[in-house]
Amino acid sequence: MKFLHLAAAIGMTALLGACATPWEVAEVNEILDAPAPTVGSPYTKALFTEYKAYAKHEATVEYEWDHAVVFARKGMAAHQGKITDPEVTADWPLMPDRVKELDAARARLVGYFGNGARERVPAAAAKAQVMFDCWIEEEAEGDTNSDCRAAFLKVEPELQVKAAMPAKKIVKTFIVYFDFNKSSLTKEAMKILKEVEAAAGEIKPSSIYVAGHTDTVGKAGYNDKLSKARAAAVEKQLAKQGIKSIDAKSFGFTKLAVPTKANTKEAKNRRVEIYFEK
Helix, strand or coil, X not given: CCHHHHXXXXXXXHHHCCCCCHHXXXXXXXXXXXXXXXXXXXXXXXXXXXXXXXXXXXXXXXXXXXXXXXHHHHHHHHHCCCCCCCXXXXXXXXXXXXXXXXXXXXXXXXXXXXXXXXHHCHXXXXXXXXXXXXXXXXXXXXXXXXXXXXXHHHHHHHXXXXXXXXXXXXXXXXXXXXXXXXXXXXXXXXXXXXHHHHHHHHHCCCEEEEEECCCCCCCHHHHHHHHHHHHHHHHHHHHXXXXXXXXXXXXXXXXXXXXXXXXXXXXXXXXXXXXXXX
16 A cells, blocks of 8 residues: 555544544545446446445445445455455344344345346346345344335345246238228228227237338328328227227338339238237
8 A cells, every 4th residue: 555545544534533443444445546447247347336335425424434344345346347245144243033034135136146137237236235235234233124225125126037028929910901092991991890890809809900001102201191091090990999999000111012113003002901919
């Protein structure tokens, strides 16, 4: 350690009183002076930031230098890209009736790490570890409902692996065709929409999706509006028939049923597709 750094540490100790040794102050100063790490994973970099903030709080707000040093050391290990474990209840003077909850929380935390939380959500994982350590430290001082406990429980759900929603699949498709440059429903279209109504009652789809399309005649902007009007016409009619909560989209001539050159009339491209998903 450089002499000036040690001198500064000793001076700081004198101001704060006899509760901190020069060596404790020096170790806390080391993390407070440390720049952002250039090595390590996103998790260890986030862990450094969290431990640095907590060590500073313990030293300059709580004046608990012995505890500040514990977290400063763990923060400096993270600065070097090293992973440290969450605190262990056996290392702290805790009320016996509080150990069970803390041990259970630590077991969950370690389990999340084992399931890849450090890699999946590094910032949340780092926050959870430091808040757990803070929780133990606060429990050792008799605070059984600390802000750190609340912060740990708040961030914990972010570490959990969420079950993937089963993918929906299309179970029924209908196609309504339109006259050239029109968005009004023809008699044949109305007949198809009656079939849609009957099928919806039988199948009871979880969602209904309609997509408007055009052929390639005209400019893209005009056809975007035309395809939107066609989708809206189908959605409005189905709503009249009692079928609502429809997801309506429009694509102009970007998704042709029959590939054609530009400015080509093609009846099968002038359509609205209706999908039942389940």
